Amino acid sequence: MNSICILRLSAIGDVTHVIPVVLSLQEQLPGVKITWIIGKLEARLIGDLPGVEFIVFDKKAGRKGYLDLRRKLKDRKFDALLHMQVAFRANLAAALIPARVKIGYDRDRSKDLHGVFVNRRIAPARHQHVRDCLASFLEPLGLEAAPPRWQIPLSESDYEFARAHLASDRRNLVISPCASHTLRNWPAERYARLADHAIRQHGMKVILVGSPAPFEAEYCQAIEASMEEAAHNICGQDTLKQLTALLQQADLVVAPDTGPAHIASAMGTDVLGLFAASNPNRSGPYNSLKWCVNRYPEALKKFTGKTVEEARWGAKAEYEGAMELVTVEDATAMLDRWVAEQR
Numbered sequence: 001m002n003s004i005c006i007l008r009l010s011a012i013g014d015v016t017h018v019i020p021v022v023l024s025l026q027e028q029l030p031g032v033k034i035t036w037i038i039g040k041l042e043a044r045l046i047g048d049l050p051g052v053e054f055i056v057f058d059k060k061a062g063r064k065g066y067l068d069l070r071r072k073l074k075d076r077k078f079d080a081l082l083h084m085q086v087a088f089r090a091n092l093a094a095a096l097i098p099a100r101v102k103i104g105y106d107r108d109r110s111k112d113l114h115g116v117f118v119n120r121r122i123a124p125a126r127h128q129h130v131r132d133c134l135a136s137f138l139e140p141l142g143l144e145a146a147p148p149r150w151q152i153p154l155s156e157s158d159y160e161f162a163r164a165h166l167a168s169d170r171r172n173l174v175i176s177p178c179a180s181h182t183l184r185n186w187p188a189e190r191y192a193r194l195a196d197h198a199i200r201q202h203g204m205k206v207i208l209v210g211s212p213a214p215f216e217a218e219y220c221q222a223i224e225a226s227m228e229e230a231a232h233n234i235c236g237q238d239t240l241k242q243l244t245a246l247l248q249q250a251d252l253v254v255a256p257d258t259g260p261a262h263i264a265s266a267m268g269t270d271v272l273g274l275f276a277a278s279n280p281n282r283s284g285p286y287n288s289l290k291w292c293v294n295r296y297p298e299a300l301k302k303f304t305g306k307t308v309e310e311a312r313w314g315a316k317a318e319y320e321g322a323m324e325l326v327t328v329e330d331a332t333a334m335l336d337r338w339v340a341e342q343r
Contacts, residue, residue: 001032001079001080002033003004003034003035003077003078003079003080004025004033004034004080005036005037005081005082005099006018006021006022006036006037006081007082007085007090007093007094008036008038008082009039009057009059009085009087009089009093010041010059010085012259013257013258014085014134014260015046016045016046016259017131017135018134018151019148019151020148021134021138022034022051022052023150024144024146025068025145025146025188026301028144033174034051034053035052035054035055035232036054037052037055038331039202040058043242044073044239045152045244045263049151049152055069055073059089059095060083064091064267066093066096070088073097073098075096076205077098077099078099079097079101080103081097081099081102083102083104086104086105086111086112087112088113091112091114091324094117094118099228101119101120101140103121103122104118104120104122105118105122106121106124107121107124108124114327121140122137122139123136126313127281127313128282129281129283130283138266141276144331148286148287150246150266154244154329158181158244159245161242161245161246163247164311165234166205166250167205169250170203171204171339172205172207172251173198173204173250173253174207174209174246174250174253174255175194175207175223175231176209176247176255176258176261177191177210178213178258178281179255179258181321182215183320184257184258184318184323184328186274188219188222190260190326190328190331192223192224192225192226192227194254194328194332195229195231196228196279196317197328197335198212199229199230200222201336202335206229206231206232207234207250208232208233209234210235211236217235221233221235243263247260247264248269252270252271252272254272254335255271255285256274257275257283259277261273262285262286265287266287270288270338271288272331272338273285273291274293274324274326275294275295275296276295276296277299277317278316278317279295279296279308279313279318280285280292280296281307283314291332291334293330295330298314299317299325303319
């Protein structure tokens with residue numbers, strides 16, 4: 001194996017879980033040439049990972065995006081493709097990648113004709129976390145599954161940004177309240193009550209973060225307006241790299257099922273996850289599952305009538321009212337437990 005192509009375009013959390021695969025490939029196959037076809041936003045986070053050639057695929061460009069990809073791959077030949085995304089858009093991109101071996105998902109986790117574009121599959125595995133699933137893509141190559149180890153390059157200016165917003169005399173609690181799917185979001189007023197508790201009971205500095213998207217800015221403003229104590233709201237003021245530095249230097253991050261939760265976990269920071277619409281045992285912050293409030297079983301039963309054991313692994317409970325099953329008391333109790341363990 002001299003050259004390997006990885007196809008994983010999105011999303012931020014899943015892309016973060018591919019980093020261990022890259023690091024393990026570089027360790028198990030010294031000198032291997034790795035090319036990663038990735039989305040535009042995701043490239044801003046990890047597009048400078050050492051020893052990797054990144055090809056940015058613009059999924060919004062339509063036909064032009066595929067033509068650009070075909071042009072960039074002209075006269076190329078890879079020993080293997082790790083086809084790590086089952087969306088039909090990614091399947092079409094995979095068809096343009098010349099590789100002798102094309103590894104994809106097992107049949108149970110395939111969709112959108114994924115099997116047509118691969119000639120080897122990872123082993124089936126029930127009840128597997130997304131990170132472990134992606135790690136297993138090395139096994140059909142005769143390699144060991146990638147261990148949970150991460151690296152995201154950051155600059156001194158990224159750390160300077162983080163230091164400018166973090167308190168040096170008390171614990172810092174970063175709240176990243178918005179997921180890409182709004183039905184995974186916890187109510188703003190509940191975040192406010194959790195934030196007030198963190199400040200009053202534990203003397204923490206509370207920092208609100210989010211993207212520049214109007215919805216996220218409004219959400220953070222709603223949290224701030226509902227609080228009785230003062231929060232430090234920097235929503236929309238950071239880059240992905242600056243956010244990563246901030247999450248790494250924070251003491252604790254609170255988030256639903258969203259990309260920053262996975263970034264924080266990858267950088268070694270504990271995450272208090274808020275889950276009901278999705279299963280944390282499949283898609284929660286990998287190193288912080290013990291700190292996740294998990295109301296997913298109740299949500300699944302209430303809205304689908306199924307238990308976790310009866311439902312398809314990965315089934316969502318993204319319904320209006322699902323996240324309201326996570327109470328303020330659930331979150332404050334978990335925060336109190338986390339603080340007690342730090343002593």
